[in-house]
Amino acid sequence: MKTGQRNTSKVHDDVAIFSAGTLDRATFWNRVHGLKNVIQGHSGRRWALLCEDSSWFAAGFMALANCRRLIVLPQSSLAGAVGKDHEFDLILSDHPENYPGLHCINIQATGTIADGMACFPDDDVRVEFHTSGSTGSPKCVPKAFAQLRNEVQTLENQWGASLGQAVIISTVPHHHLYGLLFRVLWPLLSGRPFLASVCLHPDGLRNLPVQLPKIIVSSPAFLSRIDNFSELPPAAEVAAVFSSGAPLPDETAMKFVKIWGRSVTEVYGSTETGGIAWRAASVDGKRRPWRAFSGVELDLRQEPSGDRLWVKSPCTWQSGWMATGDLARIHADGGLELLGRSDDVIKIADKRVSLGEIRIQLAAHTMVADARLVLVAGRRSIIGAVVILNASGQSLLKSSGKKAVCDALRAWLRERYEPVMIPKKWRFVDAFPGTDMGKIENQRMLQLFT
Amino acid sequence: MNTLVQELKQLIIDSLDLEDIGPDDIDPQAPLFGAGLGLDSIDALELGVAIQKRFHIKLDNDPAATRQHFQSVTSLARFIESKAK
Structure with missing residues (x-):
């Protein structure tokens, strides 16, 4: 892989780091060769890859791709969801006991073949991602391996030189695009080791068995819940903190700069589009516009609710221009400003109403734990509020x-x-209807009002 | 007058599809718009149409007068009675 001026060309001996011990590169590739041997013994074409440990996940991924099998990455690893919503012939897993009744190969019982050489997949090998679709059932988004490698190359070109050698620690799952790229493929292809287990609590970011700078791959959900910054490794030991999945709240971005002393680098994109842009707060905590990754073209197209952002890049799942779900503004210098979800801005009584904005205000009430707003269409469309009350509420x-x-x-x-912007109908619930990945589904929200 | 007030309350609830509220929850003296019931400009249009249909009366084209008539349930009742005479 092409690298920057500084020494990322120095490939680290280890692929993965565990709470005790490491997995070196030669052993990792021996595993891949052993796995290839097993996979070739099965005629099944579609393989669901379901591993908890990222080092097994990475080995399974490389072996399946080298054997030109189609890799299915289910939206959730729960047995019920896996069997019902996805099409596959076999499962490759480090926890076969989780999938009783399904044809599952235990990845840890496949043996190794001492070859030691790295082997990389063909460009056209396909990977199927699953995201929560608007209909309630997972939406399948296929990508070619060349697109994933292209994204990794973009990340390395953008940050590789400044990051240098470092260990990747992640709080996000590896079976979604962001996690697969940042937590598994980028480290593997750039010679940086990664922590094999997911980090679920800030405590887990401390006391690692390696003396390398850390790259933290996380999300707003995790980062905005950090109150006690002494739980984090000192900023001096951290090469970068990445966040993706949703915009980081201003307050959180500011806190990282002011209290911890480093800004968070946010990545904007989706499974469908791949990475689109990035931003990081300035040293005084001020937000700066997003910058498109190289190779990504941006365009705005006018709609009743505002200007919707369209993107074109080699990493989108369909070729040509693709619509995003976001409204945006593009500055003269190319800086990108996101103005909310396009489906969040509705028109009611000829007024443009940002449901996102009203939601934030509603959620700020002393009786409210969280809230969502939906447009309930009908002869007369109204705003419906779904509210989780706190104890006082x-x-x-x-x-x-x-x-x-x-x-x-x-x-x-x-x-x-204004009165027309106030929700007409109210539903009080204990939890929002949604998926186990924490994505809330609009469709099921609307059912509360029918 | 009293039956008319009751009828109006029910008409408001039905025509505006108000939830979680019964006729007894509507104070006949309280403002319909703004603070009280919190009705909006679209509600005003809907309610106007419903009243014209139910009572076969025509509303004035004068916004100031209309605002006065639609002040509360009581003022609406008074207005409808005056039109019926």
């Missing part, structure tokens, strides 16, 4: 009834928004 609901709670929340929103 629950107690008012219990003592004074739904109307009292609704009245209080309506009054709160009326301070800031």
Whole structure:
């Protein structure tokens, strides 16, 4: 792989790091060769790859791709979801006991072949990602290996030289595009070791068995929950913190700069489009516009709700220009500003209403733990609110009834928004209807109002 | 007058598809728009149409007068009675 001026060309001896011990490069590739041998003994073409450990996941990925098998990455690794929603012939897993009744190969029982040589897949080998679709069933997004390698090359060109040698620590799963690229393929192809287990708590980011700078691959959900920055490794030991999945709240971006002393690098993209742009707050904590990755073209197309962002790059799943779900503005110098989800901005009584903005205001009420808004279409379209109350909200609901709670929340929103923008219908729930990946589904939200 | 007030309350609830609210929850003196029931400009249009249909009356084209008539359930009742005479 082509690298920057500094010494990432120095490939680290280890592919993966565990809480105790490491996996060196030769052993890793011996495993891949052993696995290839087993895979070739099965005629099945579509293989679901379901490993908890990233080193097994990486070995399985490389072996399947080298054998030109189609790799299916289910949206969730839960047995129920896997069997029902995805099409595959076999499963390759480090936890076969999780998939009773399905044809599953235990990846850890496949043996090694002492060859030691790295081997990389053909460009046209396919990988199928799954994201939560708008209909409620997972949406399949196929990509070619060449596209994934292309994305890795873009990341290395953008940051490789400044990062140097480092160990990758991740709080996100490896079976979605962001995790697969940042947590597995980029490290593997650039010769950086990665931590084999996912880090689920800030504590896990400390006391690692390696003396290398750290690259933290995370998400707004994780980073915005860090209150105690002493739980993080000191900024001096960290080469970079990446965040993707949604925009990082301003408050969180600011906190990292002000308290921890380093900014978070955010990556904007989707499974369908691949990486689109990145940004990092300045040293005084100010947000800066997004910058498109090299090779990504941007365009705005006018719609009733605003200007929707379209992208064109070698990494989109369909060739040509692709619509994103976001409204945007492009500055004269090429800087990109995201203005919210296009489906979040609705028109009601000829007024443009940002459901996202009203949602934030609603969620800021002292009785509200979280809230979502949906447009309930009909002869007359109205805004519906789905609210999770906190303890004080629950107690008012219990003592004074739904109307009292609704009245209080309506009054709160009326301070800031015109009457037509206030939700007409209210639903109080314990949890939003959604998937186990934490994605909330609009369709199931709407069912609350029918 | 009293039956008319009751009828109007039910008409407001039905025509505006109001949830979680019964006729007894509507204070006949309280403002319909803004703070009180919190109805909006689209509600005003819907309610106007519903009243014209139900009581076979024509609404004035004068916004100031209309605003006054639509102030509360009581003022609406008074307005409808005056039109019926």
